[in-house]
Amino acid sequence: MLGAPTRRFRWTPLTVISMALVALWLIIAAFPFLWTLWGSFKVQGDFFSKADWMNALHGVHTIRETGGAFTLDGYHGAWIQEEFWKNVVNTTIVVFFTVVISLTIGTLGGYALARSVHRYAFWILMAALVFRAMPHITLVSGYLLPFFEWNIWGILPTTIIVLVAINQPFTLWMLHSFFLNIPKDMDESAMVDGCTRFQAFRHVIIPVMWPGVITTGLFSFLLAYNDFAVTSMLLSAENETMVPAISSFLGTTQVEGNVMFAVAAVVSATAPLFMLVLFFQRHLVSGLTAGAVKG
Amino acid sequence: MTHRSFFWFILPTLTAMLLFIALPIVSVFIQSLYVGHEQVLVVSKSCDPFGCEEVTSVDTEATEALREAEPLGKFNGIDTYINRSHLAFAEVSAAWRDTENLGEFFRQIYNLRFYKALAFTLAYTIVVTPFVLLLGLAVAVGVNNLPRIFKGPTIFVSLLPMIITPLVGSLILFWMVDADGVIGATLQRIFDDNALSLKASPTLTWIMLIVYGIWHLLPFSFIVFYAGLQTVPTEVMEAAMIDGASKWERMRHVVVPHLMPLVIFVTLILLMDNFRVFEPIVGFSAEAHARSLSWIIFNDLRESGSPLYGSAGATSMMTILGVAVLLTPVLIRTWRDFNRKAH
Numbered sequence: 001m002l003g004a005p006t007r008r009f010r011w012t013p014l015t016v017i018s019m020a021l022v023a024l025w026l027i028i029a030a031f032p033f034l035w036t037l038w039g040s041f042k043v044q045g046d047f048f049s050k051a052d053w054m055n056a057l058h059g060v061h062t063i064r065e066t067g068g069a070f071t072l073d074g075y076h077g078a079w080i081q082e083e084f085w086k087n088v089v090n091t092t093i094v095v096f097f098t099v100v101i102s103l104t105i106g107t108l109g110g111y112a113l114a115r116s117v118h119r120y121a122f123w124i125l126m127a128a129l130v131f132r133a134m135p136h137i138t139l140v141s142g143y144l145l146p147f148f149e150w151n152i153w154g155i156l157p158t159t160i161i162v163l164v165a166i167n168q169p170f171t172l173w174m175l176h177s178f179f180l181n182i183p184k185d186m187d188e189s190a191m192v193d194g195c196t197r198f199q200a201f202r203h204v205i206i207p208v209m210w211p212g213v214i215t216t217g218l219f220s221f222l223l224a225y226n227d228f229a230v231t232s233m234l235l236s237a238e239n240e241t242m243v244p245a246i247s248s249f250l251g252t253t254q255v256e257g258n259v260m261f262a263v264a265a266v267v268s269a270t271a272p273l274f275m276l277v278l279f280f281q282r283h284l285v286s287g288l289t290a291g292a293v294k295g
Numbered sequence: 296m297t298h299r300s301f302f303w304f305i306l307p308t309l310t311a312m313l314l315f316i317a318l319p320i321v322s323v324f325i326q327s328l329y330v331g332h333e334q335v336l337v338v339s340k341s342c343d344p345f346g347c348e349e350v351t352s353v354d355t356e357a358t359e360a361l362r363e364a365e366p367l368g369k370f371n372g373i374d375t376y377i378n379r380s381h382l383a384f385a386e387v388s389a390a391w392r393d394t395e396n397l398g399e400f401f402r403q404i405y406n407l408r409f410y411k412a413l414a415f416t417l418a419y420t421i422v423v424t425p426f427v428l429l430l431g432l433a434v435a436v437g438v439n440n441l442p443r444i445f446k447g448p449t450i451f452v453s454l455l456p457m458i459i460t461p462l463v464g465s466l467i468l469f470w471m472v473d474a475d476g477v478i479g480a481t482l483q484r485i486f487d488d489n490a491l492s493l494k495a496s497p498t499l500t501w502i503m504l505i506v507y508g509i510w511h512l513l514p515f516s517f518i519v520f521y522a523g524l525q526t527v528p529t530e531v532m533e534a535a536m537i538d539g540a541s542k543w544e545r546m547r548h549v550v551v552p553h554l555m556p557l558v559i560f561v562t563l564i565l566l567m568d569n570f571r572v573f574e575p576i577v578g579f580s581a582e583a584h585a586r587s588l589s590w591i592i593f594n595d596l597r598e599s600g601s602p603l604y605g606s607a608g609a610t611s612m613m614t615i616l617g618v619a620v621l622l623t624p625v626l627i628r629t630w631r632d633f634n635r636k637a638h
Binding site for chain 2: 012014015018019021022025026028029030032033035036047048049050053056104105106108109111112113115116117118121122124126127128129130131132133134135136137138139140141142143144145146148149161162164165166168169171172196197198201222225226228229233243246247250259262263266269270273274276277278281284285288289
């Protein structure tokens, strides 16, 4: 029985198959992360061991080369030698401002779209849906030439504004559906009491909108943090964020035989995402389903 | 809401979208009509005791000055769209004339850059989407049958492949299937073939990218379907059980129809996301055998020295057109819904 609150568990062939499927999926989903996390503390000879994959578990070469079964060489190389910390700082700046600005202007717009009954509100939502579908790289090819001309290419503020704009269609849709769930009577009765539209928004809506805003913020965070197309094309080498930095690591480190730097950088970039799921699992799930359940 | 207050509330977000999404589309279109300046050549006579000859050399200064003065390049009309690297009208009609059968014709077409990328992008979209839908539903049903205490941790683990940075996720898998990585080396041992490499064969590269695509997006459909399963009405399920419907029949005739609106929503998102496939090709360094539309635009812009803005623009315009075609059914449906609600 699906969805029933009280239910006795029975072993039938069907449950065995579906449990096996879930178990298989969990292994496929988790193993790559565990393997890479473990391997990032080994030397290249162990993580990429042609002779025997068990080397990665025991760390045969790691013990021979460094004396211990675990080594921080990869992290040292990435963070200090290749100055990955600079990219981390850049990512922090870009992501922080993108999320804050996206939510500020997205909340205003989403609220207006949820409360307007006019036809143009529908058209704006439709345009946003089309914009949401556009591959980001197609937009990037439109930015480059003007940005070079105006001399604003390569700096962080440009990238932040572009990411905010690319974020807007999604943010608008999500916040719009959250605001639809807040009863109209609340702000309308405030307006009957003499508030202006903005005062009603400020004193009645803002205090109750936080669950929706936090959820939307998480997805804005993911979009800005995970972006590669925009950040790799619009940032100069010294302003690079983490993701394009990892991709340029690959070019340089493979030549020098320092793949482990890239492995360590990849694990470092995954850690914040891991924490995000750990603390905000419920919000992420509700966000994924919010748009869907609305239809 | 009055027009006036709507205007002020929507102004910031609308400005951002107009300036950085709508306007760039116009700019891409204009770029696609131009082509970069060729190098300025000067012919000079150089004479030595044995006679004179004409020497052609590049006038770097004049070239720089010209590119500085007209950064867009020179007007080219729609030539970029129909040249060899894009729609290749001349090549396609030549292939049509010269080939005996359709198989041969498609093989020739497939060798053209744009069609090759289009073929991969479509194949990736068409294969990944149904797999993600079906497997996501299967996992959702499986998790729904799990004892309660396992559900939270299962969802936690399942979310990881989806929220991971696409480039990072593909690198993690790439290092595992590398010839020296844990999966790659094991496969070599199993098939006893030291030259076996997932990178070397086009078919294996495609499979690798498709598997990555499924791994990356399965959590999304799983979560949405899992949430949908929580809302299946119990009375209907019980009635079906009393009528003697087996588990499978209940799934087929009650659960799936109940989830249908969600299936449409998930399909839409999957189509949009799969059509822009890009990062895995960079992460897996798969460009030798698999290039998507997004990747060839990226590659044009990366062209060292002089980025091919015209070529990137033309491909971008055609990609946007493809997205519009994909979206048309959805837009029409939403438009009808809206009209029904309005009246």
